[in-house]
Amino acid sequence: xxxTATTSTSLTPHQMWTRARGLLLAIAIxxxxxxxxxxxxxxTQHGHLDPRSADPNGSRAVAELLKQRGVxxxxxxxxxxATDATGPNTTLLVxxxxxxxxxQRSVLRGDMDTMRxxxxxVAAGTTSVGTLAPGVTTGRSAPVxxxxxxxxxxxxxxxxxxxxxxxxxxxxxxxxxACYPSDGRATLLRIDEPTGGDTVLLGAPDILYNDRLDQQGxxxxxxxxxxxxxxxxxxxxxLSDPSAAQGGDNTDGNGASGDSGFLxxxxxxxxxxxxxxxxxxxxxxxxRARRLGPLVTEQLPVAIRASETTEGRxxxxxxxxxxxxxxxxLRTATRTRLAPxxxxxxxxxxxxxxxxxxxxxxxxxEGRDLRTLLFGPAPSDDAALILLxxxxxxxxxxxxxx
Numbered sequence: 001x002x003x004t005a006t007t008s009t010s011l012t013p014h015q016m017w018t019r020a021r022g023l024l025l026a027i028a029i030x031x032x033x034x035x036x037x038x039x040x041x042x043x044t045q046h047g048h049l050d051p052r053s054a055d056p057n058g059s060r061a062v063a064e065l066l067k068q069r070g071v072x073x074x075x076x077x078x079x080x081x082a083t084d085a086t087g088p089n090t091t092l093l094v095x096x097x098x099x100x101x102x103x104q105r106s107v108l109r110g111d112m113d114t115m116r117x118x119x120x121x122v123a124a125g126t127t128s129v130g131t132l133a134p135g136v137t138t139g140r141s142a143p144v145x146x147x148x149x150x151x152x153x154x155x156x157x158x159x160x161x162x163x164x165x166x167x168x169x170x171x172x173x174x175x176x177x178a179c180y181p182s183d184g185r186a187t188l189l190r191i192d193e194p195t196g197g198d199t200v201l202l203g204a205p206d207i208l209y210n211d212r213l214d215q216q217g218x219x220x221x222x223x224x225x226x227x228x229x230x231x232x233x234x235x236x237x238x239l240s241d242p243s244a245a246q247g248g249d250n251t252d253g254n255g256a257s258g259d260s261g262f263l264x265x266x267x268x269x270x271x272x273x274x275x276x277x278x279x280x281x282x283x284x285x286x287x288r289a290r291r292l293g294p295l296v297t298e299q300l301p302v303a304i305r306a307s308e309t310t311e312g313r314x315x316x317x318x319x320x321x322x323x324x325x326x327x328x329x330l331r332t333a334t335r336t337r338l339a340p341x342x343x344x345x346x347x348x349x350x351x352x353x354x355x356x357x358x359x360x361x362x363x364x365x366e367g368r369d370l371r372t373l374l375f376g377p378a379p380s381d382d383a384a385l386i387l388l389x390x391x392x393x394x395x396x397x398x399x400x401x402x
Contacts, residue, residue: 030274048095049095049096049122049205049208049209049236050075050236051063051073051075051234052075053210054210055210056209056210056211057209057210057211058209058210059208059209059210060210061210061213062208062210062213062219062222062223062226063234065219065223066223066226066227066232069223069227070230071226071227071229071230071231071232072230072231072232073232073234074231074232074233074234075234075236076233076234076235076236077235077236077237077238077240077241078238078241078242078243079100079104079107079108079237079241079243080243081235082094082108082111082233082235083107083108083111085231085233086111086115086117086233087115087116087117087231088115088116088117088196088197088229089117089229089230089231090115090117090118090229090231090232090233091117091118091119091120091225091226091227091228091229091231091232091233092112092115092117092118092119092120092233092235093120093122093226093232093233093234093235094108094119094120094121094122094124094132094235094237095122095205095234095235095236095237096122096123096236096237097121097122097123097124097125097127097128097132097237098123098124098125098127098128099237099239100128100237100244101243101244102131103243103244103246104237104241104243104244105128105131105132106131107243108132109131109132112132112193112197112199113193113194113195114195115197116193116195116196116197117197117229118197118198118199118200118225118228118229119132119197119198119199119200120199120200120202120225120226121133121199121200121201121202122202122204122205122208123166123167123202123203123204123205124138124167124201125138125141125167126138129169129201132199133169133171133189133191133199133201135171135172135173135191136169136170136171136173136189136191136201137169137170137171138167138168138169138170139168139169139170139183139185140168141165141166141167141168141203142165142166142168142182142183142185142187142203143165144163144164144165144166144204144206145163145164145165145182146161146162146163146216147161147162147163147164147165147180147181147182147187148160148161148180149161149162149179149180150179150180150181151177151178151179151180151186152177153177153179153188153190154224155220155221155224155225155228156177156179156180156188156221158217158220158224159217159218159220159221159224160216160217160220161216161217162180162207162216162217162218162221163204163206163207163212163215163216163218164180164182164187164188164202164203164204164206164207165182165187165203165204165206166187166203166204166205166206167187167201167203167204168182168183168185168186168187168203169185169186169187169189169201169203170185170186171189171191173191173192174192175191175192176189176190176191176192177189177190180203186203187202187203187204188200188201188202188203189201200225202225206218207219207221207222208222314326318382323378323379323380323381323382323384323385324378326385327378327379327385327388328378330388330389330392331374331375331388331392332350334374334392334395334396335349335350335355335374336349336350337396338355338359338395338396338399339355341399341400342355342358342359342361342362342399343358344358352371352374352375355374356370356371356374356375359374359395359399362399362402363395363398363399363402370395373388373391373392373395374392374395
């Protein structure tokens with residue numbers, strides 16, 4: 001008793017895993033690296049505008065100068081720490097107000113109304129200005145450049161020219177100082193608070209950077225803005241702050257949504273890197289893609305029985321439900337074999353005007369539709385395909401024996 005070995009073109013789970021594990025590993029590494037970087041950047045790592053950082057974009061230099069003048073600097077990363085540390089004798093510096101949620105901004109605004117100290121908001125945009133600085137509107141941001149004070153604020157007058165720009169502000173609040181204008185809008189705006197104290201909107205953080213503190217009047221302006229009170233609370237908003245999950249309303253004062261989407265939380269460098277990798281993958285696929293060319297015959301390394309080839313091709317046709325293709329192959333093969341038996345030239349074997357008269361001349365045509373049999377439409381199902389194969393085989397036998 002012999003058993004017939006079955007063949008399949010489907011990949012086994014092990015083969016699929018073997019082929020895909022390299023790509024899956026690369027994707028996993030990329031995702032894990034992104035998560036680690038996001039956690040590190042949102043945590044306590046010294047870096048951008050951090051008074052403990054000596055990096056070019058850190059702010060350790062201004063913190064040291066303030067320390068020499070008797071100003072204490074306390075770094076906080078949560079809203080609760082920031083509000084607990086503020087008071088009439090403190091300056092609260094918020095480095096990235098737009099990172100705060102709607103709930104956090106509301107709580108911070110309430111604290112600003114009661115602290116009677118100074119609040120400095122760095123690069124506050126439309127998302128946060130509506131809540132933290134009511135009555136102030138923002139305009140299109142401007143590039144950072146050396147600007148003149150053009151206002152009566154003593155701190156700006158003493159500092160002179162400074163590197164400012166970024167967000168630009170306009171307000172009608174009485175007693176406000178609009179300084180360092182760019183195209184008619186202030187890049188430094190000081191507003192008196194009704195309950196005491198004041199709020200300073202700084203359009204760009206450049207005067208606080210280590211590498212720009214010694215340029216223009218940046219150091220003088222930074223020290224005067226941050227050193228007007230004996231205590232400085234340096235608030236670095238963090239994504240891990242528990243207060244960020246409270247409230248649920250994350251809209252600005254104008255009703256616009258301030259939620260940071262997933263893509264906004266990913267560093268821009270990673271987004272551009274991902275795009276570049278995708279483009280490189282497409283180019284590599286195009287470069288390595290199989291290019292169709294003329295068929296080349298070659299000697300097979302092993303002998304394959306014709307029945308196995310036929311069975312394999314039939315299974316492929318059945319798997320793809322290619323009834324039309326299978327019927328075309330059967331009819332084409334039958335016409336090719338009938339042509340020499342009927343004396344029809346090979347080049348005319350597939351012409352119904354030549355082949356059908358030759359078949360009718362050899363066999364009686366009563367009760368059969370030779371045109372439909374040899375040149376008809378594709379069968380509708382497997383049973384019709386089997387019937388077509390039987391009829392073609394019977395026709396060829398009749399021609400051979402006639």
